Amino acid sequence: MKEQSKIEQEYVTTQLDAINEALSNGLFVHVRKMLHSIPPADVALLLESTPVRNRSLLWKLIDTDYHGDVLEELSEDVRNGIMREMVPEKLADALEDMDTDDLAEMLHGLPDRVVQDVLESMDSMDRARAEQALSYGEGTAGFIMNTDTITLRPEVSVEVILRYLRLKQELPEDTDMLYVTNRYDKLIGTVSLTSLITAAPEISVEEIMEEEPEVIKVDMDETEVAKLFERHNWLSAPVVDANNQLVGRITIDDVVDIIREEAEHSMMSMAGLEDEEDTFAPVLKSTQRRSIWLGVNLFTALMAAMVSDLFEATLSQLAVLAILNTIVPSMGGVAGNQTLTLVIRGMALGHVSASNSRWLISKELAIGFLNGVIWAVLIASVVALWKQDYMLGLVIAFAMLVNMIAAGLSGVILPIVMKKLKIDPALAGSVILTTITDVVGIFAFLGTATWLLL
Amino acid sequence: MKEQSKIEQEYVTTQLDAINEALSNGLFVHVRKMLHSIPPADVALLLESTPVRNRSLLWKLIDTDYHGDVLEELSEDVRNGIMREMVPEKLADALEDMDTDDLAEMLHGLPDRVVQDVLESMDSMDRARAEQALSYGEGTAGFIMNTDTITLRPEVSVEVILRYLRLKQELPEDTDMLYVTNRYDKLIGTVSLTSLITAAPEISVEEIMEEEPEVIKVDMDETEVAKLFERHNWLSAPVVDANNQLVGRITIDDVVDIIREEAEHSMMSMAGLEDEEDTFAPVLKSTQRRSIWLGVNLFTALMAAMVSDLFEATLSQLAVLAILNTIVPSMGGVAGNQTLTLVIRGMALGHVSASNSRWLISKELAIGFLNGVIWAVLIASVVALWKQDYMLGLVIAFAMLVNMIAAGLSGVILPIVMKKLKIDPALAGSVILTTITDVVGIFAFLGTATWLLL
Numbered sequence: 001m002k003e004q005s006k007i008e009q010e011y012v013t014t015q016l017d018a019i020n021e022a023l024s025n026g027l028f029v030h031v032r033k034m035l036h037s038i039p040p041a042d043v044a045l046l047l048e049s050t051p052v053r054n055r056s057l058l059w060k061l062i063d064t065d066y067h068g069d070v071l072e073e074l075s076e077d078v079r080n081g082i083m084r085e086m087v088p089e090k091l092a093d094a095l096e097d098m099d100t101d102d103l104a105e106m107l108h109g110l111p112d113r114v115v116q117d118v119l120e121s122m123d124s125m126d127r128a129r130a131e132q133a134l135s136y137g138e139g140t141a142g143f144i145m146n147t148d149t150i151t152l153r154p155e156v157s158v159e160v161i162l163r164y165l166r167l168k169q170e171l172p173e174d175t176d177m178l179y180v181t182n183r184y185d186k187l188i189g190t191v192s193l194t195s196l197i198t199a200a201p202e203i204s205v206e207e208i209m210e211e212e213p214e215v216i217k218v219d220m221d222e223t224e225v226a227k228l229f230e231r232h233n234w235l236s237a238p239v240v241d242a243n244n245q246l247v248g249r250i251t252i253d254d255v256v257d258i259i260r261e262e263a264e265h266s267m268m269s270m271a272g273l274e275d276e277e278d279t280f281a282p283v284l285k286s287t288q289r290r291s292i293w294l295g296v297n298l299f300t301a302l303m304a305a306m307v308s309d310l311f312e313a314t315l316s317q318l319a320v321l322a323i324l325n326t327i328v329p330s331m332g333g334v335a336g337n338q339t340l341t342l343v344i345r346g347m348a349l350g351h352v353s354a355s356n357s358r359w360l361i362s363k364e365l366a367i368g369f370l371n372g373v374i375w376a377v378l379i380a381s382v383v384a385l386w387k388q389d390y391m392l393g394l395v396i397a398f399a400m401l402v403n404m405i406a407a408g409l410s411g412v413i414l415p416i417v418m419k420k421l422k423i424d425p426a427l428a429g430s431v432i433l434t435t436i437t438d439v440v441g442i443f444a445f446l447g448t449a450t451w452l453l454l
Numbered sequence: 455m456k457e458q459s460k461i462e463q464e465y466v467t468t469q470l471d472a473i474n475e476a477l478s479n480g481l482f483v484h485v486r487k488m489l490h491s492i493p494p495a496d497v498a499l500l501l502e503s504t505p506v507r508n509r510s511l512l513w514k515l516i517d518t519d520y521h522g523d524v525l526e527e528l529s530e531d532v533r534n535g536i537m538r539e540m541v542p543e544k545l546a547d548a549l550e551d552m553d554t555d556d557l558a559e560m561l562h563g564l565p566d567r568v569v570q571d572v573l574e575s576m577d578s579m580d581r582a583r584a585e586q587a588l589s590y591g592e593g594t595a596g597f598i599m600n601t602d603t604i605t606l607r608p609e610v611s612v613e614v615i616l617r618y619l620r621l622k623q624e625l626p627e628d629t630d631m632l633y634v635t636n637r638y639d640k641l642i643g644t645v646s647l648t649s650l651i652t653a654a655p656e657i658s659v660e661e662i663m664e665e666e667p668e669v670i671k672v673d674m675d676e677t678e679v680a681k682l683f684e685r686h687n688w689l690s691a692p693v694v695d696a697n698n699q700l701v702g703r704i705t706i707d708d709v710v711d712i713i714r715e716e717a718e719h720s721m722m723s724m725a726g727l728e729d730e731e732d733t734f735a736p737v738l739k740s741t742q743r744r745s746i747w748l749g750v751n752l753f754t755a756l757m758a759a760m761v762s763d764l765f766e767a768t769l770s771q772l773a774v775l776a777i778l779n780t781i782v783p784s785m786g787g788v789a790g791n792q793t794l795t796l797v798i799r800g801m802a803l804g805h806v807s808a809s810n811s812r813w814l815i816s817k818e819l820a821i822g823f824l825n826g827v828i829w830a831v832l833i834a835s836v837v838a839l840w841k842q843d844y845m846l847g848l849v850i851a852f853a854m855l856v857n858m859i860a861a862g863l864s865g866v867i868l869p870i871v872m873k874k875l876k877i878d879p880a881l882a883g884s885v886i887l888t889t890i891t892d893v894v895g896i897f898a899f900l901g902t903a904t905w906l907l908l
Binding site: 017020024039041042048049050051069155162165166168169170171173174175176193194196197198199200229230231232233235252253255256259260263264266267268270271272273277279280283284286287290291293297298302303304305308310312313315316319320321322323324325329330331334335337338340341342343345346349350351352353354355356359360365366367370371374375379382402438 | 464470474493495496499502503504505557603616620622624625628629630647648650651652653654683684685686687689706707709710713714717718720721722724725726727731733734737738740741745747748751752755756758762763766767769770773774775776777778779780783784785788789791792794795796797799800803804805806807808809811813814815820821824825828829832833836846892899
C-alpha cells in the first residue's frame with residue numbers, strides 16, 4: 001500500500017530531477033523531448049514544482065501545440081504568471097478550441113488590456129464564445145459550464161438517435177447525459193447514455209427520458225453547484241437560463257476543482273494566505289502577500305502588550321507574573337481556535353444554522369467550562385509546586401477558567417456573527433479570536449493578581 | 455448569484471426548523487411524513503445538524519427501507535454513533551444490497567463483535583461480499599472499489615454487445631466504461647459507452663477498445679487513487695489484482711469524498727481536531743477529544759515560561775520587558791505558520807520534493823530575513839516612541855529579526871524532516887513550530903535585553 005504511493009512520488013521526483021539536471025546542463029533538445037513524452041498534467045506539475053526563474057525557460061521548451069493542454073492543468077497563480085509573459089497572438093493560439101468554461105477561467109485572470117488583445121487575435125467564433133463565457137460572473141454556474149451539449153427532440157425514436165450519434169463519430173468529453181428540449185429550446189427532460197443503450201430501438205425519447213430533471217440556474221453560485229453535485233452524486237448537470245432554456249452543462253471534473261479549492265480555502269485563509277498562493281513564487285511577491293496578515297498580528301500583539309502595560313506596577317513588583325503571563329492566553333487561543341475551526345467547517349458543510357446555533361453555543365459553553373476546570377486544576381498544581389505559592393496557583397486557575405469559557409463562547413459566536421455580517425470567518429475569525437483570548441487572559445490573570453497578591 | 459445560494463440554505467434551514475418544531479411538539483407522524491418527502495442526502499444533513507440527543511429519536515422515525523440510503527450519506531462519526539445503537543439484524547437489513555465499497559466503509563467503523571453479529575445476520579451472498587471488501591485494508595483501492603463491472607470479450611461485435619446490454623435492462627450506477635478481459639480474466643482493454651454508441655454495429659470490441667488502459671492496483675493507497683483521478687480527469691477506473699485480473703472499479707463519487715477528506719484533514723489536524731469530528735457530539739466526548747491538544751499546548755507554554763524564568767532577575771528590574779515579551783514570539787508564530795501551511799499544502803499537491811527543497815529553504819530564509827527587517831524597523835519605531843527608549847527599540851528589533859529568520863527556516867525544514875520520519879506535519883508541525891518560535895523569541899529578546907540594558 002505504501003509501496004505504490006512511494007513509486008508514484010518517486011516517478012515524479014525522478015522526472016523532475018532528470019529534467020532539472022538536463023536544464024542546468026543546457027541540454028535543451030533533450031528536455032524538449034522529455035517534456036513531450038509525459039502527459040500535460042505532469043508537465044503542469046513540473047512547472048508548479050519549479051522556481052519562477054526556471055519556469056519561463058521550461059515553458060519555452062514546451063511545444064506550442066501543447067500549450068493549451070498544459071495551461072488547463074495549471075493552478076491559477078502559476079498560470080497567470082505564464083500567460084502574462086506570452087504574446088497575445090501565441091496566447092490566442094493556445095486558447096483556440098478550448099472548452100468555454102476553461103476559456104473563461106484562463107482569461108479571467110488576465111488584465112483587461114491583455115484580454116482585449118487576446119480576443120482581437122482570436123477568430124470570430126472563438127471570440128464570441130469567450131465573450132459569452134466572460135459575461136457570466138466568476139464563481140457562477142455560467143462561468144464553469146461547457147456549451148457542448150447534445151440535444152434531442154422528444155418524439156424521435158432511440159434508433160434514429162443512435163444512428164445520428166454514430167454519424168457524429170465523437171461525443172463531447174464526459175458525456176453521460178443527452179438533453180431533451182422542446183421547440184422553444186426549453187429543457188424538458190434528460191436521457192442518460194445507459195438508458196439509451198438499454199432501451200428498445202423503436203421507442204421514442206419521450207418514453208425513456210427523465211422528466212422535470214433537476215437543473216442548475218446559470219447564475220447559481222459555484223459553491224452551491226458543488227454542494228448539489230455532492231448531494232446527488234451527479235456526473236454532469238444541465239444549466240438553464242431564466243427562461244428554462246438549455247445553455248450548457250457542468251461536468252464533475254470542474255466540480256472536483258471547486259470542492260478542492262473550497263476545502264483548501266479555509267485552511268489557507270486561517271493562516272492568512274491566499275488560496276492560490278504559489279509555493280515557488282518569487283521572494284518579494286510572497287513577502288508582500290504575507291505582510292498584511294503579519295501587520296494585523298502586530299497590531300493585536302501590541303494591543304495585548306498595552307493590556308499588560310496597565311499592570312506595569314504589579315509586574316514590576318512580582319516578576320513571576322511576567323513569567324506566567326503567556327500561559328493563560330496561549331491555552332485560550334488553542335481552545336478557541338479548535339471551536340472556531342469546527343464551526344467554520346460545520347458552516348461549510350451546511351450543518352450550522354439558526355435553528356441549532358443556540359444548542360451549539362450552550363455546548364461550547366459547557367466544553368469551555370469543563371476545559372477550564374480541568375486545566376485550571378492542572379496549572380494551579382504545577383504553579384503551586386513550581387513556585388511554592390498556593391495563592392499564585394489559585395490566581396492562575398481562576399484566570400484559566402475565565403479564559404477557557406471566553407474562548408469557547410467566542411469560538412462559536414464569532415463565526416456565526418461574522419457570517420451574518422458577510423465577513424469570511426476563515427479569514428478574520430482566528431485573529432479576532434486570538435485578540436479576545438489574549439486580552440481576557442491577561443486581564444483575568446494580572447487583574448486577579450493585582451487584587452489578591454499585592 | 456447570492457440569491458440562489460440563500461434560497462438553498464433557507465430551504466434546508468426551514469426544513470430543519472419545521473422538523474425540529476414538529477419533534478418537540480410530539481408530532482411524530484408528521485415528522486415521519488416529512489422525512490419521506492426529502493432525498494436521503496437531505497435526511498443525512500438533518501441528522502448531522504441535530505444534537506445527539508434528538509438524533510436517535512429522529513432515526514427511529516425514518517422508515518427502515520430508507521435506512522441504508524441515509525447511512526451511506528452520513529459522515530463517519532455520526533454514522534458510527536447511529537449504527538452502534540441498532541440491533542444487528544436491523545443493521546444487516548439496512549446494509550443489504552449495498553455496493554461493496556459502501557459496505558466495507560460502514561462495517562469498518564464498528565467494533566469487531568458487532569461486525570461479527572451483523573455478518574451472521576446477513577444472507578450468504580452479502581456476507582461473502584462484505585468479508586471480501588473488509589479483507590482489503592482501509593484506505594486502499596480495494597476498500598473503495600465496487601465489484602459490479604460489466605466485462606466483454608474482445609472478439610464480440612458491437613451489435614451483439616448492444617443487444618446483450620438491452621437484455622440486461624439496467625447498467626450498474628455511474629457506468630461510463632465497460633471492461634474487456636481475455637479468458638484468464640486479465641484486463642486487456644476498456645470500451646467507453648460513448649465509443650460503443652458511435653461505433654459501427656458490425657465491428658468487434660477489439661477494434662474500438664483502448665488497449666493497455668491505465669489501471670489501479672487493488673492495494674494502491676486511496677490518496678494516490680485520488681491523485682490519479684484528478685490528474686487524468688477520470689470518471690471511473692478499473693482495479694486489478696497482482697495478476698492483472700480485473701477485480702472491480704472505482705467511481706468518481708467515492709473519489710470526491712476522498713478529495714474532500716484529504717483537503718479537510720490538514721485544516722482539522724492543524725487545530726488538533728480529528729477529521730471526522732462531529733460538530734454536534736456530546737460535551738464529554740468533545741472535551742476528551744480536544745484535551746490531548748490542549749495538554750500538549752500547556753506543556754509547550756510551560757516550556758516558554760521556563761525560558762522566561764531564566765531571566766527572572768532581568769524581568770524584576772525592568773517590568774517593561776514583561777510587557778513587550780509576547781510580541782516577538784507572537785509574530786514568529788504567525789510567520790512560521792504561514793510557511794508551514796504553504797509547505798504542507800505543497801506536499802499534499804506533490805509540488806515539494808528533494809529536488810526543489812533546497813531552493814524552497816533558501817526562499818523562505820530570504821522571506822524570513824526580509825520580514826525580519828520590515829517588522830524589526832516597525833516595532834523598533836513603535837517601542838522607541840511609546841516607551842521613549844531607543845535602546846529598547848534596538849533590542850526588540852534584533853529579537854524580531856532573529857525570530858523571523860528562525861520562523862521561516864523551521865516552517866520549511868520541519869515539515870520536510872517530519873515527512874521523512876513519517877510523522878504527519880499537519881498534526882504536530884504547528885505545535886513544534888510554535889514552541890521553537892516561542893523559545894527563540896524569548897531568548898533573543900530577554901537575552902539581548904539582559905546583555906544591553908542592565
